[in-house]
Every structure is written in structure tokens, then in C-alpha cells.
Amino acid sequence: MDATSTLATTTAPAAPDAAAAATNASAAAATGTSYWPLIIWIVVIGAVFGFLWQRGYLVRIRDYVAETQEELKKCTWPSIDELKGSTLVVMLTILLLGVFTVSVDWVLSMVIRLIT
DSSP: OOHHHHHHHHSOOOOHHHHHHHHHHHHHHHHHHHHHHHHHHHHHHHHHHHHHHHHTHHHHHHHHHHHHHHHHHHOOOOOHHHHHHHHHHHHHHHHHHHHHHHHHHHHHHHHHHHHO
16 A cells, blocks of 8 residues: 555545534533533532521521611601702712812922922
8 A cells, every 4th residue: 555545545534424423422522511510509509508597597687688678668768859959069079079189189299399
């Protein structure tokens, strides 16, 4: 046998059935392994849930949420006019603080330039 015939036999394409079987096998392997992280997370979440339930933490959380809802029902919420007024006061305060900060920074930078 010469080199040309050896090359031709080694690079000959596989039968279509063999290629399809290889593709199916790799797809099945990929699909099967993609469930493991999901299964692990389900087990971990279940273990955490079981631990919290066994220790009574879920009851505490439920009671905390219920008490918080009851306290929020007792709150008085501001009217739209009060909310607008408070928002305006906050925005003006932030603006004044920003102007003050920029002016002090500018003055100090001018002083530093005169010194150096």
C-alpha cells in the first residue's frame, strides 16, 4: 500500500448511522448532566428549609411579617400635598449643600494655588 491509499482510507467519512448515533449519544450525555446542578440546588434548599422548620425559625419569620403588617396598618401616611412639600424641602436642601460644597472646594483650591 502506498501513502495515498493509506490517507484515503483513514480520512474516509463514517457511515451516516454511526455519525447519528454519536450525535445522539453526546446530546443525551449533555442533557443528563445538565440536571445535576438543579438536583443539587433542590437538595440544598430543601435541607435549609428543613433546618429552619425544625429549629422554629419559620414560625418566627411568619410572626415577624404578621406583626410588621399590623404595625404598618397603624401608621398614618402623608397626604399628596405634604409629600410634595417634603420632597421640595429635601431637594432644596440637597441643592444648597451641593452649592456650599462646590464653593468651599473652589475657595480652598484658590487658596492652595496662591500658596504654591
